[in-house]
Amino acid sequence: MSFRELGLSEKVLQAVDASGYTNPTPIQEQAIPYALAGRDILGIAQTGTGKTAAFTLPMLCRLEMGRARARMPRTLILEPTRELAAQVEESFTRYGVNHKLNVALLIGGMSFGDQETKITRGADVLIATPGRLLDFSERGKLLLTGIEILVIDEADRMLDMGFIPDIERICKLVPFTRQTLFFSATMPPEITRLVDTFLHNPVRIEVAPPSSTASTITQKLVASAPGAAKRETLRRLIGEAKDAENFKNAIIFCNRKRDVALLHNSLQKHGYAVGALHGDMDQRARMASLDAFKSGEVALIVCSDVAARGLDIPDVSHVFNFDVPTHAEDYVHRIGRTGRAGRSGIALSIVTHADQKYIDEIEKLIATKIEWMNEKPSASEAPEEAPAEEPRGRTRGGRGNWRRASPSSGERPSPAIAAAEPDDVLPPRLPRQNVKSRRRDGREAPERAAPERVAAPERTERRPRAQVSNDPPVVGMGDHVPMFLLRPVKLKPVKVVEEQD
Ligand code: AMP
Numbered sequence: 259m260s261f262r263e264l265g266l267s268e269k270v271l272q273a274v275d276a277s278g279y280t281n282p283t284p285i286q287e288q289a290i291p292y293a294l295a296g297r298d299i300l301g302i303a304q305t306g307t308g309k310t311a312a313f314t315l316p317m318l319c320r321l322e323m324g325r326a327r328a329r330m331p332r333t334l335i336l337e338p339t340r341e342l343a344a345q346v347e348e349s350f351t352r353y354g355v356n357h358k359l360n361v362a363l364l365i366g367g368m369s370f371g372d373q374e375t376k377i378t379r380g381a382d383v384l385i386a387t388p389g390r391l392l393d394f395s396e397r398g399k400l401l402l403t404g405i406e407i408l409v410i411d412e413a414d415r416m417l418d419m420g421f422i423p424d425i426e427r428i429c430k431l432v433p434f435t436r437q438t439l440f441f442s443a444t445m446p447p448e449i450t451r452l453v454d455t456f457l458h459n460p461v462r463i464e465v466a467p468p469s470s471t472a473s474t475i476t477q478k479l480v481a482s483a484p485g486a487a488k489r490e491t492l493r494r495l496i497g498e499a500k501d502a503e504n505f506k507n508a509i510i511f512c513n514r515k516r517d518v519a520l521l522h523n524s525l526q527k528h529g530y531a532v533g534a535l536h537g538d539m540d541q542r543a544r545m546a547s548l549d550a551f552k553s554g555e556v557a558l559i560v561c562s563d564v565a566a567r568g569l570d571i572p573d574v575s576h577v578f579n580f581d582v583p584t585h586a587e588d589y590v591h592r593i594g595r596t597g598r599a600g601r602s603g604i605a606l607s608i609v610t611h612a613d614q615k616y617i618d619e620i621e622k623l624i625a626t627k628i629e630w631m632n633e634k635p636s637a638s639e640a641p642e643e644a645p646a647e648e649p650r651g652r653t654r655g656g657r658g659n660w661r662r663a664s665p666s667s668g669e670r671p672s673p674a675i676a677a678a679e680p681d682d683v684l685p686p687r688l689p690r691q692n693v694k695s696r697r698r699d700g701r702e703a704p705e706r707a708a709p710e711r712v713a714a715p716e717r718t719e720r721r722p723r724a725q726v727s728n729d730p731p732v733v734g735m736g737d738h739v740p741m742f743l744l745r746p747v748k749l750k751p752v753k754v755v756e757e758q759d
Pocket residue numbers: 278279280281282283286304305306307308309310311570572598599
């Protein structure tokens with residue numbers, strides 16, 4: 259099927275042509291005709307399937323008629339992270355070259371003033387993260403009553419980040435008659451409830467299930483000892499990849515943001531031009547890192563899952579899992595950064611003996627045995643390290659099967675690492691907000707995208723859902739009773755004064 263057969267306008271077809279796309283992807287083929295007809299859509303699709311164009315292209319066609327009014331955007335796209343929001347803005351620039359549309363971006367970490375100017379001028383398309391959008395709306399600077407099309411993208415990611423109450427509030431602020439285009443890679447019960455409440459008779463479109471990996475990706479496992487030996491293994495793999503002709507650039511994943519910083523330092527020390535991306539970096543630093551990687555200024559970038567999820571960096575040749583992800587679904591997302599839109603890619607995972615159980619879960623999820631480049635890691639290898647896991651409160655062992663996270667995933671550097679590499683790199687000092695995010699049990703709070711809201715700190719419902727505990731409720735002070743409460747109390751005799759009328 260061609261793009262022309264989908265019913266897109268001439269202006270949009272020209273832009274698609276200029277983008278070099280010859281045929282629509284399955285999600286585009288199925289979603290675009292319904293989106294043009296004004297139907298609500300439930301798209302179950304991952305990033306990398308072309309879903310951004312699946313909602314952007316029909317929106318552009320529908321926006322060709324009518325004009326935006328001050329403070330009343332015509333369409334609204336909600337994204338879980340600032341990077342994804344910025345990426346969708348880029349798509350509008352690319353596909354909307356022949357349209358004179360005002361596109362406004364409302365994301366945290368950027369100046370309120372500039373964003374307000376754009377809104378006041380009148381936005382045809384408003385792309386926002388939920389927190390900043392609600393701030394604008396609560397301050398009366400934005401009216402959502404003119405919204406004709408609402409797009410909720412990466413809904414399961416929103417759920418992971420605790421944004422669902424915000425999404426519900428926003429859905430109640432936009433007109434009942436709007437069209438809703440809703441995208442999620444997975445459909446946990448909370449998302450199904452949201453769909454049932456806010457979508458009207460949606461067309462359900464499902465493309466590649468979230469447990470599948472593209473056949474264009476060559477996946478391999480590389481056994482390694484933990485600690486400094488693991489970093490050496492990574493350097494060796496990078497060297498070998500660079501020697502092979504197909505190397506262009508690589509994303510290197512770590513499980514914890516502190517390990518992102520540690521590995522970044524280590525690679526820099528070894529002379530690599532490398533960027534970093536994790537949730538504790540401020541917005542400008544994140545954008546700068548991403549831009550340097552996208553433009554080819556640096557060929558390597560070390561990332562955490564939260565920072566990298568959903569990022570569209572076309573043409574990544576290699577993905578290295580420096581840490582095996584402890585959640586099998588993260589593996590699918592990570593390696594999906596390469597081999598996009600039919601291109602080939604290579605995904606290599608460095609596996610220690612302790613990681614073997616995670617590999618088993620990954621292989622079960624993707625229903626594929628991943629080939630080893632060398633011998634499987636044995637228990638007799640170098641001293642074992644604590645599993646490199648960003649504590650999340652609970653872990654997923656297959657869809658819908660939640661378990662409590664291992665308490666061993668503590669914040670302190672493992673003794674094995676500390677002992678094995680005193681002269682290599684020390685963990686960098688944690689930034690202030692990270693110190694704040696320590697939980698009472700001393701563990702590091704799960705990573706989430708940097709807070710996008712600068713005002714209204716009193717709102718607390720947007721906690722990452724992973725922090726919601728299944729433990730029995732704590733009665734009184736739980737196990738801990740302060741000493742002063744245990745001291746015997748000496749009461750002074752009370753003088754009773756008779757009340758007089
Ligand atoms: P997305 O799933 O929206 O993140 O898109 C993934 C990548 O596919 C992006 O780099 C798009 O530019 C690219 N893409 C989207 N649609 C097409 C298409 N029809 N043909 C080729 N590439 C596409």
